[in-house]
Amino acid sequence: MAFRVAVLISGTGTNLQALLDQLHEPGGAIEIVGVASSRADAAGLERASAAGVESAAFAIADHPDRAERDRALGDWLEGRAVDLVVLAGFMELLSAEFIGRFAGRIVNVHPSLLPAFPGLRAIEQAVEHGVKVIGVTVHFVDEGVDSGAIVLQEALDLPYPARIAEIEERVHGVEHRLLPRAVRLIAAGRVRPDPANPRAVLTDDVD
């Protein structure tokens, strides 16, 4: 049976595109069964429709509050029987209730070597700090900000003078490889959260 993945976005959706291109196989091992956006005007929604994947927008403004929006989003995802929720540029925090509902079944891609530079503007934070190495992290999502157990990380050198647009492009290149690889490992049961240690994953991926 297919491993059913939903992708949550807020913007351009290049990571969504990487998942669609590299993993999505209707009737195959991994299927992207839904794309949900926090904004109705997210460009990534068009990528979903071009791939024939159902999508919907869940803007907080269309619901009484964030908790209700997250409940509606959770119902939509459960209605699609998703095995994994992938946050791919989803720029909003999710309620503790939502995280609990999909415990151990949410991953996020973040443009830094966590735990360095969590939150917004991670690349800018890294440049302002003057670090020589930046990177990408894919991690399980817990109730904190970019704080869950790490699935995969990859570093890249940060040359100076640093031009943000150029760095973003290189970081995206890494993300577009790392995120699909992480989802593939999770789908194959080769990486999962360690129930005994919230900081760790159980894995047989030794590359």
Ligand code: GRF
């Ligand atoms: C990515 O850099 C991701 O790490 C961050 O938001 C960006 C989303 O880019 N969380 P895109 O929408 O996938 O192009």
